[in-house]
């Protein structure tokens with residue numbers, strides 16, 4: 348049974364939810380909304396399915412990390428989308444952008460994106476603290492995914508974070524200093540995700556890339572380090588290309604970083 352606050356927010360968004368509108372599933376507690384969505388993704392007619400939970404027992408972050416998911420403390424949601432032809436590699440960035448846009452639409456808080464798809468609150472002279480993250484996973488084979496699952500988590504309440512993330516994470520209520528309607532944040536993110544997905548699907552990749560760049564101004568020009576096939580590489584981030592790769596100026600030319608962990612300085 349969808350909670351009243353979520354039902355009201357969904358009704359308010361109406362058609363802006365596009366193909367998600369009639370496909371919402373809500374659970375009080377799950378291991379991981381991405382796990383449920385990945386199972387759904389293998390079934391016919393799964394496109395557009397949305398899995399939302401109030402809590403996750405085994406919330407997953409990128410690169411095998413745990414995503415702290417206590418009851419009612421955050422937004423935990425995953426959607427199933429058919430890969431937008433030719434631009435599937437841009438979908439994770441588009442999802443990070445959509446989450447940033449949804450947060451801003453619901454709360455007015457200005458947030459930035461950090462490659463590939465972190466959402467953060469800028470801090471004085473630096474990258475500030477992480478507010479939300481996206482975990483995109485492919486169903487089927489990696490080269491020909493049948494559906495893509497895009498999961499996103501947003502910290503809403505002033506929860507006590509585990510020590511390893513306490514100094515890097517933040518929440519909407521911490522930043523805004525007031526109660527926040529998590530259901531409204533979730534629904535605005537879904538509406539923005541549908542819109543950005545349609546942009547990619549209909550060939551407006553340049554629009555999505557421009558909007559992403561406009562939110563990444565704190566990261567462009569920064570020094571980055573990454574692992575280039577077992578070798579430590581570094582340079583200055585200069586932007587992204589139309590495939591969503593991070594472009595980095597190095598001593599030997601421009602490198603394209605397409606996956607993996609990037610450390611920002």
Ligand code: BTN
Nearest residue numbers: 379381406407408409480498500
């Ligand atoms: C990251 O920044 O590391 C990505 C975090 C993604 C967390 C979300 S919460 C909903 C969905 N279910 C999961 O298990 N993970 C994603």
